[in-house]
Amino acid sequence: MSTPEKLLDAAEYRMRRGGYNAVSFRDLANDTKIKSSSVHYHYPKKEDLGLALVERYAKKFNDGLEAKTKDAETTQDNLKAYQAVFRQALVEDDAVCLCGLLSAESAGIPESIRDRVQNFFTDNIRWLMSILPADMSESRKRASANTLLAGHQGAMMLAKNMQDNAIFDSITDQLLEQVI
Amino acid sequence: MSTPEKLLDAAEYRMRRGGYNAVSFRDLANDTKIKSSSVHYHYPKKEDLGLALVERYAKKFNDGLEAKTKDAETTQDNLKAYQAVFRQALVEDDAVCLCGLLSAESAGIPESIRDRVQNFFTDNIRWLMSILPADMSESRKRASANTLLAGHQGAMMLAKNMQDNAIFDSITDQLLEQVI
DNA sequence: GTCTATAATTTGATAGAC
DNA sequence: GTCTATCAAATTATAGAC
Numbered sequence: 001m002s003t004p005e006k007l008l009d010a011a012e013y014r015m016r017r018g019g020y021n022a023v024s025f026r027d028l029a030n031d032t033k034i035k036s037s038s039v040h041y042h043y044p045k046k047e048d049l050g051l052a053l054v055e056r057y058a059k060k061f062n063d064g065l066e067a068k069t070k071d072a073e074t075t076q077d078n079l080k081a082y083q084a085v086f087r088q089a090l091v092e093d094d095a096v097c098l099c100g101l102l103s104a105e106s107a108g109i110p111e112s113i114r115d116r117v118q119n120f121f122t123d124n125i126r127w128l129m130s131i132l133p134a135d136m137s138e139s140r141k142r143a144s145a146n147t148l149l150a151g152h153q154g155a156m157m158l159a160k161n162m163q164d165n166a167i168f169d170s171i172t173d174q175l176l177e178q179v180i
Numbered sequence: 181m182s183t184p185e186k187l188l189d190a191a192e193y194r195m196r197r198g199g200y201n202a203v204s205f206r207d208l209a210n211d212t213k214i215k216s217s218s219v220h221y222h223y224p225k226k227e228d229l230g231l232a233l234v235e236r237y238a239k240k241f242n243d244g245l246e247a248k249t250k251d252a253e254t255t256q257d258n259l260k261a262y263q264a265v266f267r268q269a270l271v272e273d274d275a276v277c278l279c280g281l282l283s284a285e286s287a288g289i290p291e292s293i294r295d296r297v298q299n300f301f302t303d304n305i306r307w308l309m310s311i312l313p314a315d316m317s318e319s320r321k322r323a324s325a326n327t328l329l330a331g332h333q334g335a336m337m338l339a340k341n342m343q344d345n346a347i348f349d350s351i352t353d354q355l356l357e358q359v360i
Numbered sequence: 361g362t363c364t365a366t367a368a369t370t371t372g373a374t375a376g377a378c
Numbered sequence: 379g380t381c382t383a384t385c386a387a388a389t390t391a392t393a394g395a396c
Contacts, residue, residue, distance in 0.1 A: 003379080018288025021201035024371060038380050040373065101284045103341045104276055108198025121341055147351045150334030151327070158330045161283045161301055171327045178358045183361080204389060218362050220391065 004042050004052075006032045011053050016095035020050060020102060020109045047110040050102075054116045057098045058123070061085060065127070076176065078131035079148070083172045086152045090168055096160050100153040124149050133180075144179060151175040184222050184232075186212045191233050196275035200230060200282060200289045227290040230282075234296045237278045238303070241265060245307070256356065258311035259328070263352045266332045270348055276340050280333040304329050313360075324359060331355045 001009075010031035014023045025046070029036040043049035068081035089097060099120040106114055128145035129138070136144070152172055159168035181189075190211035194203045205226070209216040223229035248261035269277060279300040286294055308325035309318070316324070335351035 014287075017286065019199050019201065019285040021199065022285070022288035025373085026371075034379090035381060036372085037374080037382080041379060044373085046372065096284055100337060104281045104284055104337055105199040105202070106197065106340065107194075108202035118341055121338065143350045143354060146335075146338060146347055147331070147354045150338045150351050151331050152334070153337055154330030154332070154334030155326075157280060157284055157333055158301065158326060160286065161298055167326055170323045171330050174323060174327045174359065175331075178360075179354065180358075205391085206389075214361090215363060216390090217364080217392080221361060224391085226390070 003032065003034065003038075007039060007042055007049070008053055008056055011049055012057065012093075012098065013095070015050075015053065016093065016098050016101060019105050020113075021105075023049075047112060050110065050113045051116060054098065054102065054113055054120070058116070058120045061089070061120070062123070064088065069131075072131075075131055075133055079176050082128070082148070083152070083176060086156060086172070087165075087168060090156050090159060091165055094160075096156045097153060100156065121149065136180075147179050148175060151179070183212065183214065183218075187219060187222055187229070188233055188236055191229055192237065192273075192278065193275075195230075195233065196273065196278050196281060199285050200293075201285075203229075227292060230290065230293045231296060234278065234282065234293055234300070238296070238300045241269070241300070242303070244268065249311075252311075255311055255313055259356050262308070262328070263332065263356060266336060266352070267345075267348060270336050270339060271345055274340075276336045277333060280336065301329065316360075327359050328355060331359070 007028055010028050011023050013031075014027060023046075025036040025039045028039050028049075032039075039049075043052065064085040065081060068084055069078050072078045072081055086097065089095075099117045102109055102113060102117045103121070106117075125142070125145045128148055129141040132141045132144060152175070155168045155171035155175075158171065159165050187208055190208050191203050193211075194207060203226075205216040205219045208219050208229075212219075219229075223232065244265040245261060248264055249258050252258045252261055266277065269275075279297045282289055282293060282297045283301070286297075305322070305325045308328055309321040312321045312324060332352055332355070335348045335355075338351065339345050339348035
């Protein structure tokens with residue numbers, strides 16, 4: 001694995017657990033067995049690192065969504081895929097959504113990262129609206145997309161807080177059944 | 181206003197926008213026009229400050245809930261009150277829930293604060309279960325309580341991210357209508 | 361309770377050799 | 379690309395005078 005990849009892995013691990021300021025160059029250096037000055041070679045400023053991290057996270061999320069919706073036909077198929085991508089992020093990494101966390105810390109992070117995080121959310125909403133039933137009005141689509149996104153983010157947060165991933169399943173199943 | 185109150189106000193303002201590490205003793209000192217060593221007189225360790233802040237936040241939340249449910253009779257009355265307390269925290273302070281944010285930053289904060297935050301959530305769930313219809317099973321009560329809590333937290337997060345408090349209303353109205 | 365002074369550590373960042 | 383060496387600033391925290 002390349003050094004930048006190792007660095008992003010280490011940074012993602014730390015950031016998704018403790019937030020933006022829970023990641024320091026020295027921590028990443030220790031994690032990857034190089035010196036902190038070498039970390040700066042790959043990511044000169046912390047903002048560069050954070051931006052690359054959100055970029056990679058969003059790409060992985062969107063790629064996962066695309067893969068899982070390949071054979072999706074109904075709205076429920078697509079929503080199951082949406083749920084599965086967040087579930088994978090929660091269960092495989094045992095951590096909350098990077099963008100959810102950074103969004104909450106909004107005032108404490110560089111503007112460029114804040115903007116990129118917001119983009120992740122608007123992309124989520126646009127995609128959700130695109131797969132909701134065609135006979136729904138645009139405004140009802142938007143309302144339900146917001147509820148689904150918020151519900152999934154909250155579900156990750158609560159599951160992590162209670163250390164019980166079944167809570168994520170319970171909440172998101174209920175959303176998929178009852179929210180239109 | 182007493183100095184501790186001023187300090188907690190300043191700390192809450194900063195922490196609910198940028199997270200635990202976005203609050204420094206020097207910032208608080210500048211905010212309140214005293215020196216950072218004087219801040220330490222009131223809150224010797226940062227952990228003391230953080231704990232007092234979560235304590236005050238939880239008390240204000242629970243007091244608000246109690247006040248707003250004084251004349252509540254139905255489950256919907258109580259849920260409207262629950263929604264209103266979070267709404268007030270979002271709109272009046274123009275910030276997300278302190279406990280939601282700290283929960284997300286869980287690995288980056290002292291254990292005592294982490295525990296107190298988790299307590300906020302278990303209290304929320306217990307209360308929600310207590311006001312749900314008596315004919316629901318305990319497990320269905322728990323599932324719906326989780327969904328409602330997660331939904332409200334996610335709604336605050338998304339409303340703040342999109343800078344549109346109407347999103348909070350839209351999401352939580354939908355939850356109150358459709359989630360049982 | 362607040363101040364001055366200061367210590368100890370951490371952090372983001374740079375210069376220059378190899 | 380990685381290293382050694384180093385820096386300036388920020389941060390948490392304490393001692394002791396007023």
